[in-house]
Amino acid sequence: xxTTLEAQTTPQIFELHTxxxxxxxxxxxxAVRGFGFTVxxxxxxxxxxxxxxxxxxxxGGFEGCIAVVVEVVTRERGxxxxxxRLNISGSIDLRGFGGVPGVSxxxxxxxxxxxxxxxxxxxxxxxxxxxxERRCPLFNLFRDAGVTPDIRWSLNI
Amino acid sequence: xxTTLEAQTTPQIFELHTxxxxxxxxxxxxAVRGFGFTVxxxxxxxxxxxxxxxxxxxxGGFEGCIAVVVEVVTRERGxxxxxxRLNISGSIDLRGFGGVPGVSxxxxxxxxxxxxxxxxxxxxxxxxxxxxERRCPLFNLFRDAGVTPDIRWSLNI
Numbered sequence: 001x002x003t004t005l006e007a008q009t010t011p012q013i014f015e016l017h018t019x020x021x022x023x024x025x026x027x028x029x030x031a032v033r034g035f036g037f038t039v040x041x042x043x044x045x046x047x048x049x050x051x052x053x054x055x056x057x058x059x060g061g062f063e064g065c066i067a068v069v070v071e072v073v074t075r076e077r078g079x080x081x082x083x084x085r086l087n088i089s090g091s092i093d094l095r096g097f098g099g100v101p102g103v104s105x106x107x108x109x110x111x112x113x114x115x116x117x118x119x120x121x122x123x124x125x126x127x128x129x130x131x132x133e134r135r136c137p138l139f140n141l142f143r144d145a146g147v148t149p150d151i152r153w154s155l156n157i
Numbered sequence: 158x159x160t161t162l163e164a165q166t167t168p169q170i171f172e173l174h175t176x177x178x179x180x181x182x183x184x185x186x187x188a189v190r191g192f193g194f195t196v197x198x199x200x201x202x203x204x205x206x207x208x209x210x211x212x213x214x215x216x217g218g219f220e221g222c223i224a225v226v227v228e229v230v231t232r233e234r235g236x237x238x239x240x241x242r243l244n245i246s247g248s249i250d251l252r253g254f255g256g257v258p259g260v261s262x263x264x265x266x267x268x269x270x271x272x273x274x275x276x277x278x279x280x281x282x283x284x285x286x287x288x289x290e291r292r293c294p295l296f297n298l299f300r301d302a303g304v305t306p307d308i309r310w311s312l313n314i
Contacts, residue, residue, distance in 0.1 A: 015248045
């Protein structure tokens with residue numbers, strides 16, 4: 001990222017475009033740039049289990065999002081990131097999806113653990129956590145929606 | 158979905174669990190149930206372009222999410238769904254990701270088109286749209302976050 005004043009005052013818009021083709025039995029094939037992936041539902045939800053479901057892609061994307069920001073911030077700080085492991089879970093109340101009035105179909109909870117491996121002290125680790133949660137697009141999406149992710153961060157364990 | 162009174166008053170919690178292993182250069186390999194997918198960044202953002210990026214998975218997941226709800230609602234209404242095509246885009250301001258104070262790193266916009274192909278009249282189509290947007294978990298996530306998706310719905314075109 002450039003840090004000139006001009007860059008800070010001018011929006012730097014980045015656009016993302018996806019295309020989906022429904023395949024029946026709760027399956028959709030998605031195309032994005034040169035890539036493709038299948039969104040489906042497990043058999044317990046009536047699908048053909050041909051891929052992760054929509055919310056699993058969101059949670060996996062969130063893991064990738066956290067990792068990108070951790071890597072960016074450690075680079076900015078001159079920290080060597082030795083390893084990074086993540087476990088992110090979510091829960092919903094299926095009644096909302098089923099149409100029961102007054103029950104939100106969105107995530108009830110998002111939580112998990114992020115394991116950072118780096119030779120840093122505790123204040124530096126605390127700064128890395130704060131900066132990552134401040135700058136991660138998906139962490140902010142969830143927080144803005146009132147479902148702040150409950151992330152347990154660990155250092156070298 | 159069952160529609161008994163008991164089912165409507167008792168939460169039906171569904172949990173989702175993902176695991177991510179950072180691979181370096183902004184790439185994370187995600188495991189979920191028996192599946193795996195790679196989250197990466199394009200070269201223009203410093204990555205190795207080995208897969209869609211985090212936000213592209215979210216938008217593709219949103220397409221799958223809309224499709225699942227459309228399929229559920231059409232089944233409930235006894236409507237034959239002949240085809241369903243989706244285009245969903247999003248935008249962010251990279252300054253937020255870069256840490257510029259006061260700039261949100263989350264989605265600025267989410268919009269697109271959903272093309273429904275079914276032999277239904279306009280009021281039935283309007284009901285399908287309303288019910289889908291009311292019950293789709295990710296539509297509600299975005300709306301709760303203040304980024305209500307601007308979806309153009311079309312019928313048989």
